[in-house]
Amino acid sequence: MSNPFIFVSMTPTERLQQIVDIIVPNDQLHGKWLNSLSMMENTGARKISKYEHPVSCDIIVLKHAAEEARHAYYLKKLIGKLEGVHCPDYSAPYLLAPIESYQYLHMLDVVACRYLKDKLGLSGRALKHGAYLLVTYSIEVRADMLYGIYQEALSRHSSKVNVKSIIAEEEGHLAEMERMLKEFRADWQQLAEDMCVLEDQLFMRWVAAIATLVMQPQAA
Ligand SMILES: [Fe+2]
Ligand SMILES: [Fe+2]
Numbered sequence: 001m002s003n004p005f006i007f008v009s010m011t012p013t014e015r016l017q018q019i020v021d022i023i024v025p026n027d028q029l030h031g032k033w034l035n036s037l038s039m040m041e042n043t044g045a046r047k048i049s050k051y052e053h054p055v056s057c058d059i060i061v062l063k064h065a066a067e068e069a070r071h072a073y074y075l076k077k078l079i080g081k082l083e084g085v086h087c088p089d090y091s092a093p094y095l096l097a098p099i100e101s102y103q104y105l106h107m108l109d110v111v112a113c114r115y116l117k118d119k120l121g122l123s124g125r126a127l128k129h130g131a132y133l134l135v136t137y138s139i140e141v142r143a144d145m146l147y148g149i150y151q152e153a154l155s156r157h158s159s160k161v162n163v164k165s166i167i168a169e170e171e172g173h174l175a176e177m178e179r180m181l182k183e184f185r186a187d188w189q190q191l192a193e194d195m196c197v198l199e200d201q202l203f204m205r206w207v208a209a210i211a212t213l214v215m216q217p218q219a220a
Contacts, residue, residue, distance in 0.1 A: 012204060015204075017153070019207065021153055022214045027084065030159075034082075035087035035094050036096045038072045038073075041072040042072035045068035070169075071166050081161055082160075097206065104202050112195060112198070113131050135195070137178070137181060137192050138192075143166075147166055
């Protein structure tokens with residue numbers, strides 16, 4: 001995809017398909033992509049652990065934190081399937097769009113807290129709980145979309161890498177987040193919808209940064 005004007009008119013799904021079709025056949029880019037996803041999963045796992053109440057913490061939250069940590073480890077391990085690719089840590093040279101990748105997760109918390117303060121007047125633990133639910137829900141909706149498109153590209157290119165086990169667990173997380181949101185508020189659907197609109201803006205910024213990088217002729 002060399003024409004940026006075509007890229008602008010694409011839907012988010014088409015944009016992502018275009019990007020992963022460039023990344024998957026290129027081992028160097030693919031390694032950084034896996035490492036970037038691993039970093040984001042690891043950040044997600046640490047956010048869940050930070051949210052956990054030291055006493056009133058149920059098995060669902062523990063399971064969620066453990067599975068996000070497993071995703072980070074599994075994605076990191078998959079890098080070993082690519083020829084001559086090494087990503088020893090999460091420093092900038094081993095990531096795709098490192099600034100936007102970090103900002104995406106950080107800004108999700110910021111916009112969720114701002115939204116809940118303005119719309120519902122929440123503060124303290126209630127704000128923390130509401131933000132956890134909305135941020136995690138929007139990430140799970142995105143994970144379903146992103147890993148689905150990524151897995152299709154992996155299959156299309158007959159890659160040694162596969163993320164089917166992650167997809168199965170992310171589907172479970174989304175169902176759990178819906179159940180928790182229903183318990184949180186009767187009007188949860190409106191809140192979730194608004195949060196997904198906010199998340200979409202941040203995600204598209206991340207996609208645009210990755211697109212700029214991988215569409216350079218010498219990208220690697
Ligand atoms: Fe995950
Ligand atoms: Fe998840």
